[in-house]
Amino acid sequence: MMKTTNKRQLILEKLKAFVPNGFEEMVVNLLFENPVSFKIVAPRTTKLGDFRAGMNGEKSQITVNGDLNPYAFLITTLHEFAHLKTFLEFGHRVKPHGEEWKSIYRSLLLPAIDSGLLPKDILNALVQSLTNTKASSCSDVNLTRVLRTYDKPKEGIVLLESLPKNTTFVLQGKHFIKRELRRKRYLCDEISSNKKYLVHALTEVKPLI
Ligand SMILES: [Zn+2]
Known part of the structure; x- marks a missing residue:
């Protein structure tokens, strides 16, 4: 007991x-x-x-x-x-x-x-x-x-959805350009391979300024 x-x-x-x-x-x-x-x-x-x-x-x-x-x-x-x-x-x-x-x-x-x-x-x-x-x-x-919105802000990291279209960002060491929204995901071009990826709107990414 x-x-x-x-x-x-x-x-x-x-x-x-x-x-x-x-x-x-x-x-x-x-x-x-x-x-x-x-x-x-x-x-x-x-x-x-x-x-x-x-x-x-x-x-x-x-x-x-x-x-x-x-x-x-x-x-x-x-x-x-x-x-x-x-x-x-x-x-x-x-x-x-x-x-x-x-x-x-x-x-x-x-x-x-x-x-x-x-x-x-x-x-x-x-x-x-x-x-x-x-x-x-x-x-x-x-x-x-x-x-x-209750998370502690992480330096240099934002949600993909908050970036303007055509912004370049880094995700898992690769560089992408954000394109248009498809339902809940953004079509993104991976720069080095020129392949297209669908990345969830709420993914944390690092924009390149
Ligand atoms: Zn569940």
Whole structure:
């Protein structure tokens, strides 16, 4: 009994560095109420977090990038817990972001929305993502955009969408020229190979001035 309390307290303290003030209990409860291995990991550029279903009696695993701002960390965590709870209830019989997942995600977000502790712009983006059936996926562009505004600015780095057309920028050591928008991605010319690439509007790039 004593041991559990200590462990809970320890995790609570650790989470303070990652989640917004007032949400530590919510996340600790999720950790203790569900069979899951929860890991805060080194940042990955391709995803904010992920869920891996446990096979053959193994625990399922959730990972969340450790460099996320507190709001992005909280919402990514709730998103991944919605995957876990969907898996525990329905197994692999339902779609990853189908109706079952949405309903569980909504039930996890509502206490956060009702808490009065989230900034208004994040609140609006969350409510919008819950009502817009298309948007509730791993890549809700509007929500991502709002959450990004809470990141600490990185020197010389901007989002691709903020650059004027025909600007040259560097991404992963290669030079590109930004061209026109195709849905959520920009057509970009890679200068050395003259090949065309589609780069997501919210990719962090370094413009050449
Ligand atoms: Zn997802």
